[in-house]
Amino acid sequence: AQSVAQPEDQVNVAEGNPLTVKCTYSVSGNPYLFWYVQYPNRGLQFLLKYITGDNLVKGSYGFEAEFNKSQTSFHLKKPSALVSDSALYFCAVRAVYNFNKFYFGSGTKLNVKP
């Protein structure tokens, strides 16, 4: 079975500090992993993905994510947080057996304080 877990409901960070939003996954086979961001009452916006290749993936708005196969993790990171980064972040994994099924984590609310 495929699944992702986001162990933190909420992450608080001061503006200018580095941020990390955690995600662990469970999938049999090579994972296709994604991060999305959602602002209040809006749809999700794609940030970045890991398909294959370098373990450090760079995405939109200065975000990056590190794929760690041994720890089955795909943590989202940013070197310097902005107040405007405050939003709900979702990690997702694509099913191995069905390219149209994606499993989303429960989301992590990021609060960046000035």
Next chain:
Amino acid sequence: DGGITQSPKYLFRKEGQNVTLSCEQNLNHDAMYWYRQDPGQGLRLIYYSQIVNDFQKGDIAEGYSVSREKKESFPLTVTSAQKNPTAFYLCASRDTGRGGHEQYFGPGTRLTVT
């Protein structure tokens, strides 16, 4: 200006009434999806369609129906059989033709049933 549109943004209905949510895309994507989002639960897949005139049940299809008569349109009907229809509904699409992996989301429709 390409993208996915959902209408209406807010929808209010009485119990026992069927309601149809609109989803239109001009991205020329083959695959389209409907998700339901509830607080603290992430996104759950209702239905998906990989091509016109074909659609498949997702994980929570009971009480919902869809059609895919045109490539750009994928309406969702919430029937009176859906026990707890109040939720935020998100439509998404994906470009399968170019090996696309990530999904593009519409702005969502918030349905309230009383």
